[in-house]
Amino acid sequence: MALRLYDTKTAQLRDFQPIKPGQVSLYYCGATVQGRPHVGHVRSAVAFDLLIRWLEASGHDVLSVRNVTDIDDKILEKSQASYAEGFEPTADYPAEEPWFALAYRFEQAFHEAYDALGVRRPRYEPRATGHITEMFALIQRLIEAGHAYRAADDSGDVYFDVRSWPKYGELTRQSVDDMQDAPDADPRGKRDSRDFALWKGHKDGDPETASWDSPWGRGRPGWHLECSAMSTKYLGETFDIHGGGLDLRFPHHENELAQSAAAGDGFANFWLHNGMVTYEGEKMSKSIGNTISPEEMLQQARPKAVRYFLGQAHYRSQLDYKPGALQEAEAAVERIESFISRALPESFSLVPQQHIPEGFRAAMDDDLNVPAALAVLHETVRAGNTAIDAGDKSAAEQRGLEAATMMSILGLLDVPEPDLSSGPAASALETLVQAQLDKRAEAKSAKDFGTADAIRDQLNAAGVVIEDTPQGASWSLKGDA
RNA sequence: GGUGGGGUGGCCGAGUGGCGAGGCAGCGGCCUGCAAAGCCGUAUACGCGGGUUCGAUUCCCGUCCCCACCUCCA
Numbered sequence: 001m002a003l004r005l006y007d008t009k010t011a012q013l014r015d016f017q018p019i020k021p022g023q024v025s026l027y028y029c030g031a032t033v034q035g036r037p038h039v040g041h042v043r044s045a046v047a048f049d050l051l052i053r054w055l056e057a058s059g060h061d062v063l064s065v066r067n068v069t070d071i072d073d074k075i076l077e078k079s080q081a082s083y084a085e086g087f088e089p090t091a092d093y094p095a096e097e098p099w100f101a102l103a104y105r106f107e108q109a110f111h112e113a114y115d116a117l118g119v120r121r122p123r124y125e126p127r128a129t130g131h132i133t134e135m136f137a138l139i140q141r142l143i144e145a146g147h148a149y150r151a152a153d154d155s156g157d158v159y160f161d162v163r164s165w166p167k168y169g170e171l172t173r174q175s176v177d178d179m180q181d182a183p184d185a186d187p188r189g190k191r192d193s194r195d196f197a198l199w200k201g202h203k204d205g206d207p208e209t210a211s212w213d214s215p216w217g218r219g220r221p222g223w224h225l226e227c228s229a230m231s232t233k234y235l236g237e238t239f240d241i242h243g244g245g246l247d248l249r250f251p252h253h254e255n256e257l258a259q260s261a262a263a264g265d266g267f268a269n270f271w272l273h274n275g276m277v278t279y280e281g282e283k284m285s286k287s288i289g290n291t292i293s294p295e296e297m298l299q300q301a302r303p304k305a306v307r308y309f310l311g312q313a314h315y316r317s318q319l320d321y322k323p324g325a326l327q328e329a330e331a332a333v334e335r336i337e338s339f340i341s342r343a344l345p346e347s348f349s350l351v352p353q354q355h356i357p358e359g360f361r362a363a364m365d366d367d368l369n370v371p372a373a374l375a376v377l378h379e380t381v382r383a384g385n386t387a388i389d390a391g392d393k394s395a396a397e398q399r400g401l402e403a404a405t406m407m408s409i410l411g412l413l414d415v416p417e418p419d420l421s422s423g424p425a426a427s428a429l430e431t432l433v434q435a436q437l438d439k440r441a442e443a444k445s446a447k448d449f450g451t452a453d454a455i456r457d458q459l460n461a462a463g464v465v466i467e468d469t470p471q472g473a474s475w476s477l478k479g480d481a
Numbered sequence: 482g483g484u485g486g487g488g489u490g491g492c493c494g495a496g497u498g499g500c501g502a503g504g505c506a507g508c509g510g511c512c513u514g515c516a517a518a519g520c521c522g523u524a525u526a527c528g529c530g531g532g533u534u535c536g537a538u539u540c541c542c543g544u545c546c547c548c549a550c551c552u553c554c555a
Binding site: 008011028029030031032034037038039040041042043044045047072073074169172173174175177178179180193194196223224244245246247248249250251252254255273274275276277278281282283284285312313314316317318320322324325327328329331332335338339342363369370371372374375376377378379382385386388389390444447449452453456460465466467468469 | 482483484485486487492493494495496502503504505506512513514515516517518519520521547548549550551552553554555
């Protein structure tokens with residue numbers, strides 16, 4: 001059975017076949033680095049990380065690209081505001097910060113958030129400002145093809161001519177005439193209010209560093225253009241998959257498609273969009289302010305649990321966050337991990353492709369049905385625990401390898417966790433806890449259960465969980481499997 | 482107004498024309514000195530009203546409600 005993916009453009013599940021057998025070219029939209037990442041950003045990154053991992057587990061080489069949009073209106077506005085009189089600096093927005101410094105700083109914040117959740121870096125991560133000449137070339141092609149024009153006023157803007165491209169709206173199946181009129185206060189030199197800027201002429205007050213000489217005068221690129229320019233540069237004029245958040249479908253992806261297709265590029269064969277993250281039913285967004293940061297989540301739960309939470313719903317579904325959700329995820333992750341550590345010897349080598357259960361493969365091949373795949377994982381854990389209880393070591397180990405494989409494919413083995421098992425503090429703790437356990441063992445063998453239980457309660461209160469096994473007592477820290 | 486996605490047991494969340502995924506929480510049991518972990522069992526779930534059908538949560542029609550997008554959005 002082959003991989004099927006839901007393509008937003010055709011609104012249906014389609015068999016996925018890469019253009020080049022064995023290699024998949026994937027572009028997915030990263031962030032406009034104008035602020036700290038919120039959960040929606042990392043959900044999207046986790047979703048596409050999952051896709052990449054599954055493609056790889058299925059034997060593909062994945063050429064992945066994720067953009068950094070490091071210039072746009074918001075970045076400039078925020079930088080500009082930091083110079084204004086009466087500006088009150090905060091930890092996230094210091095005073096007098098140039099736009100490029102602000103963008104660079106938040107780009108790093110995104111990296112930290114991705115890294116913390118085991119989202120692997122894409123093969124290439126190009127910045128918009130590094131591809132101005134590629135954008136020139138694209139604009140030039142559009143002008144020559146009659147799909148872009150210089151603004152009628154003296155703004156120096158260049159617009160995409162929506163009416164010149166009959167397919168405009170094909171991605172979201174909308175017709176230009178049915179679109180709600182943009183409340184465009186400043187139509188400037190546009191022919192149609194839906195026309196969008198490819199190039200924005202330099203305005204007084206904009207920093208000189210945020211403008212480039214172009215054939216149409218000094219200025220800066222419009223939003224959308226960078227993704228068309230960069231995706232085709234790194235992946236070719238036709239590539240396999242273009243992804244991003246559902247909210248980017250319109251206008252961002254619609255415009256990308258229009259400008260690339262109108263310039264004569266084949267562009268993406270598949271369009272994938274992940275669902276939004278909501279907070280108790282409402283979309284999390286900067287403008288509403290109901291966001292939860294990845295940092296806040298990481299304070300509440302282990303990184304693995306956070307990743308599990310973000311990946312557990314189907315990627316196209318809305319993912320609702322509510323208090324307590326992370327604790328549930330933590331319980332599920334710990335159940336799986338404690339099984340794997342019971343079933344497998346200290347060190348084991350994993351050859352993923354040898355241990356993928358058929359049900360898991362079928363679920364993932366079905367448009368990355370992670371919830372169904374997780375059901376297989378949990379069933380494997382139960383079967384493995386049963387085998388352990390029955391003393392069937394080889395069956396337990398087999399289930400253990402399968403469970404570890406699935407965890408690996410889901411990216412849950414790569415999530416960095418604080419290492420509590422080495423270092424001087426760890427060995428001091430080990431010595432102290434072991435001394436208590438020895439005392440408890442003595443008390444137990446003397447049938448002095450009062451003392452034994454007191455020791456256990458005391459350790460428990462300190463966050464050390466005791467488990468008695470036939471081989472003696474073992475301990476672990478709460479929240480650390 | 483246009484476009485798209487939804488309403489599933491206490492919560493989360495898949496899925497299917499007829500054997501009630503999975504997780505979390507709960508309850509009962511096994512195990513345990515007692516626990517923990519693990520295992521077994523346990524829920525009269527599919528917004529509402531019609532229709533098609535031997536049979537619908539699943540298909541069709543109607544209806545109510547929710548969410549997203551329509552030029553800041555992952």
